[in-house]
Amino acid sequence: MRSLIRKYAGKLHRDRSVADGRVGIAALDDVMISEGAPDLSRLAADVLSRLSCPGVVAASPSLPFAEFLLRRANAGAEAIVPLDTETRTFLHDIPIVRREELAGDPAGAIAALLSGRKGVIAEGVGIVASGPVTLEQAYIHYSSVFHACHVKYILDVLREGFLLPGEEEAFRAFRETFLRPLTAEGLSFRAGPLDAPEEVLSEIRAVGRHTVERGLVDSFFGNISYRAGDTIYISQTAASLDELSGCIDPVPTDNRSTAGITASSELPAHRRIYEATGARAILHGHPKFAVAMSMSCDVKDCPVEDCWKDCTRVRMLGDTPVVAGEIGAGGLAVRVPPVIGGPGKAIVYGHGVFTTGRDGFEEAFRSMADVENRCREEYFRRLDARA
Amino acid sequence: MLVVDLSSGRTLREEIPPERLRAYLGGRGLGVRLLRERHTLSPFDPAMPVVFAVGPLCGTPAPTSARLSVVSRSPLTGTVYDCSAGGRFAWRLRAAGLLAILVEGRSPRPVVLAVTSAGEELLPAEGLWAKTVGETARALSDRGSVAAIGPAGENGVLFSNVMMGEGNAVGRGGLGAVLGKKNLKAVTVDGDRTVPIADRERFDRARADVLRLFRASPVIFGEFGISGYGTPALVDLMRRRRMAPTENFRHTVFDGAEAYSGPAIRAAYGAEKEGCFGCPIRCRKRASDGRSLPEYETVSHFGALNGISDLHAIVRSNDACNDLGMDTISAAATLSAWGEARGRFPSPEEIVTLLHDIAHRRGEGDLLAEGSRRVAEALGKPELSMSVKSLELPAYDPRGAYGMALAYATSNRGGCHLPAYSISHEILRKPVASDRFSFSGKARMIKIAEDANAAVDSLVACRFAFLGASLEEYAELLAGATGEHRDPKSLEEIGERIWLTERFYNARNGFTRADDDLPARFFTEAGTEGEGIDVPPIDRARFGEELTKYYRIRGLRDDGSFPDDGFLERQP
Numbered sequence A: 001m002r003s004l005i006r007k008y009a010g011k012l013h014r015d016r017s018v019a020d021g022r023v024g025i026a027a028l029d030d031v032m033i034s035e036g037a038p039d040l041s042r043l044a045a046d047v048l049s050r051l052s053c054p055g056v057v058a059a060s061p062s063l064p065f066a067e068f069l070l071r072r073a074n075a076g077a078e079a080i081v082p083l084d085t086e087t088r089t090f091l092h093d094i095p096i097v098r099r100e101e102l103a104g105d106p107a108g109a110i111a112a113l114l115s116g117r118k119g120v121i122a123e124g125v126g127i128v129a130s131g132p133v134t135l136e137q138a139y140i141h142y143s144s145v146f147h148a149c150h151v152k153y154i155l156d157v158l159r160e161g162f163l164l165p166g167e168e169e170a171f172r173a174f175r176e177t178f179l180r181p182l183t184a185e186g187l188s189f190r191a192g193p194l195d196a197p198e199e200v201l202s203e204i205r206a207v208g209r210h211t212v213e214r215g216l217v218d219s220f221f222g223n224i225s226y227r228a229g230d231t232i233y234i235s236q237t238a239a240s241l242d243e244l245s246g247c248i249d250p251v252p253t254d255n256r257s258t259a260g261i262t263a264s265s266e267l268p269a270h271r272r273i274y275e276a277t278g279a280r281a282i283l284h285g286h287p288k289f290a291v292a293m294s295m296s297c298d299v300k301d302c303p304v305e306d307c308w309k310d311c312t313r314v315r316m317l318g319d320t321p322v323v324a325g326e327i328g329a330g331g332l333a334v335r336v337p338p339v340i341g342g343p344g345k346a347i348v349y350g351h352g353v354f355t356t357g358r359d360g361f362e363e364a365f366r367s368m369a370d371v372e373n374r375c376r377e378e379y380f381r382r383l384d385a386r387a
Numbered sequence B: 001m002l003v004v005d006l007s008s009g010r011t012l013r014e015e016i017p018p019e020r021l022r023a024y025l026g027g028r029g030l031g032v033r034l035l036r037e038r039h040t041l042s043p044f045d046p047a048m049p050v051v052f053a054v055g056p057l058c059g060t061p062a063p064t065s066a067r068l069s070v071v072s073r074s075p076l077t078g079t080v081y082d083c084s085a086g087g088r089f090a091w092r093l094r095a096a097g098l099l100a101i102l103v104e105g106r107s108p109r110p111v112v113l114a115v116t117s118a119g120e121e122l123l124p125a126e127g128l129w130a131k132t133v134g135e136t137a138r139a140l141s142d143r144g145s146v147a148a149i150g151p152a153g154e155n156g157v158l159f160s161n162v163m164m165g166e167g168n169a170v171g172r173g174g175l176g177a178v179l180g181k182k183n184l185k186a187v188t189v190d191g192d193r194t195v196p197i198a199d200r201e202r203f204d205r206a207r208a209d210v211l212r213l214f215r216a217s218p219v220i221f222g223e224f225g226i227s228g229y230g231t232p233a234l235v236d237l238m239r240r241r242r243m244a245p246t247e248n249f250r251h252t253v254f255d256g257a258e259a260y261s262g263p264a265i266r267a268a269y270g271a272e273k274e275g276c277f278g279c280p281i282r283c284r285k286r287a288s289d290g291r292s293l294p295e296y297e298t299v300s301h302f303g304a305l306n307g308i309s310d311l312h313a314i315v316r317s318n319d320a321c322n323d324l325g326m327d328t329i330s331a332a333a334t335l336s337a338w339g340e341a342r343g344r345f346p347s348p349e350e351i352v353t354l355l356h357d358i359a360h361r362r363g364e365g366d367l368l369a370e371g372s373r374r375v376a377e378a379l380g381k382p383e384l385s386m387s388v389k390s391l392e393l394p395a396y397d398p399r400g401a402y403g404m405a406l407a408y409a410t411s412n413r414g415g416c417h418l419p420a421y422s423i424s425h426e427i428l429r430k431p432v433a434s435d436r437f438s439f440s441g442k443a444r445m446i447k448i449a450e451d452a453n454a455a456v457d458s459l460v461a462c463r464f465a466f467l468g469a470s471l472e473e474y475a476e477l478l479a480g481a482t483g484e485h486r487d488p489k490s491l492e493e494i495g496e497r498i499w500l501t502e503r504f505y506n507a508r509n510g511f512t513r514a515d516d517d518l519p520a521r522f523f524t525e526a527g528t529e530g531e532g533i534d535v536p537p538i539d540r541a542r543f544g545e546e547l548t549k550y551y552r553i554r555g556l557r558d559d560g561s562f563p564d565d566g567f568l569e570r571q572p
């Protein structure tokens, strides 16, 4: 249990979603164990003792966006509602709990909200998330909330500007020191085409790790595949891209076996991209600026209400097409393949980026980094223009 | 609720106190509560009730909730017994203005209970006695939905089912025989009442959330999901994970499994989608000639477990069980144990004859009708019954999933995968994956899942819905439907109450830690290794340690007993 706690604390630090040393994790087996920053691990343990699920993560995020969102929300608001696909599908909304409500029994107030939702924002504390089935889930839910807040905050700032004292300075620090350009420099990729199953699997494992280590993708949110002959090798559903050993499903393209039932929910999209483009490698992740920028649309008087699933336009962000569509058996598997062939990249509204490589992963990796870098540039260009 | 005393023929509609529904929801929870005063009666005692109960979501468009639970005490296992079933019956029961039917007593002659929103009557059923389930359902088809027993239930086969006319089964524990002893051949329900929705907007929002999660789940709506292939989608997966019980669990890989995989069944029979009323998943599959196609458990047990790779023979076995009103898992597993004991597994040709012999208790069928534990004991080889608390294990080898191993042992109804449904995380990676070859953390995970699923069976929703959605969305559906706020945690607490009540009943009936155990084979023999996967025997000491942890987490003593006798009195 302790080793698991340390593993997830390490991951949170490595993906830079928590402030240095500011994480507490509690895990419950037949006894409770908690570790981390004393105040946060005590809080995590107190919350957990009221929930009796396998785990709770309490941490101060590396960026103050969740806190700002809470304070920017209307006085009566009980939750913030990010509109990215991740939130719409899995989180629904993110409850907020204010300083006053935390006064008497902070763990009680937080636990009450966590008995209905996966993660909450607590003013002055940070993000607290629980794992109803496993400890890993608490880590995943923390990441989801962090991601959703990040995307929502940068969009809100673009739309409404800074409203609170301290926001502008914090945002400047984020822009100037926190953000680092994404790059493939120094990484080595196998040149394709790859044929031998062992070679394919080991390249997928390595590239999966690179995408997380280089900050292109949060560990749990993305998928990766390679087509060799009549087999698609694809990461499994609910797999972490930096831990793909044993988590890659070979799926025969003729559907003679259903063993791929555990493959990523995006298998239909990957399959159709292969059919439509002749690519051999596909990467998919949720880089934050690309997600945010895809949701900023300036079409006037559009009749569509649920843009994220019903928009039928192909918009362009620079030279990258943006389409809408739900996860899995929903629409993105229909809308992405026709647009990704030429540019080798596409953004799904409020969701993430798909990129392809004709022979190997290097091309897909570089274009994913490139899409996100350009979305950052475009974002700051618009922000500066607004000011 | 409708109470029917079959001995006197009296029927009575009575109100269920609202606080009881708040404390137990409906379905399984309500049924278990209604057994309180009589849980120590023998399953065949005329006074032992059988409860058919729907839940608060039934009759609403909440996805997968046109289901009911049937609760009584099992003659096969001796435990309290619940089983959830879909089809249209549950929905029509609610439309008849009822949440539950409790039948008790013993009718002097065969009868059919016919219920409508206008009232109920007991109809003479001598003419239907000895008829198959299909014949009975057809004869009663103008009376709405039918739940009936077949010859197996009439003849007291300990694993006889109550079958819904649409082909869904109230399976496993032999509740068909309990109805048979009561001389109740069938129950029909029909009605025209609708169920109001308290907060339409909230309900619709939750429903949209659930459907979105279904679509995002590869197991449900993915290319290889159960919506497309039905549960036989699992055949190839279990083969690849090397945990498909083969030849009475002597091996865990069966080379002939391809013959009855999801794609093979679709190629041979068409596999049109069919489902429980209003279910968007529609996991049930029907052949182009109209018959119900078998589920994963059925194909695997009539297949691998008996060493058979003839798809048509497997489908015929399934047809026979459905028509005779008999559980496919227990039937196939009993034949397999018997096969190993006599040194030869039954051939495809023999099986259908044997199934008829069992249902009519003819020749060897008379012993086989008692289930694998009694068969193996009678043959002097008790170790060959692959069962827990006399319930035959389904088609997930516990050496390939340690949470499942623990859950088979702790299940209140005996060796079954459904109460904790740990294949969800151990195999299907939903909502997240857990390490299937490790016991670490499993005690708590199993406890939480058992509680959550007891709540699910009381709502009543389908297990498969939770391969996409979670109690979070279902709590919202419930709040929308009833106007009463519930969060997932409070639902789990209800589930915990139900679970402990069941365990308490079992303890009263003599069940102890010694019954929470797996057949010795799993601790001494390895599964079939290969393709980089090792399937060692389960470490008995580690298993015992996790079981102790499980009891502690449940607030029980280390020997699995309750710390005091007052548990029931403290429950609402």
Ligand code: SF4
Residues within 6 Å of the ligand: B064, B065, B086, B087, B274, B275, B276, B279, B280, B281, B282, B283, B284, B462, B463, B464, B465
């Ligand atoms: S998923 Fe299948 S079993 Fe469950 S309610 Fe739907 S059709 Fe019935």
Ligand SMILES: [Zn+2]
Residues within 6 Å of the ligand: A221, A222, A284, A285, A286, A351, A352
């Ligand atoms: Zn995605």
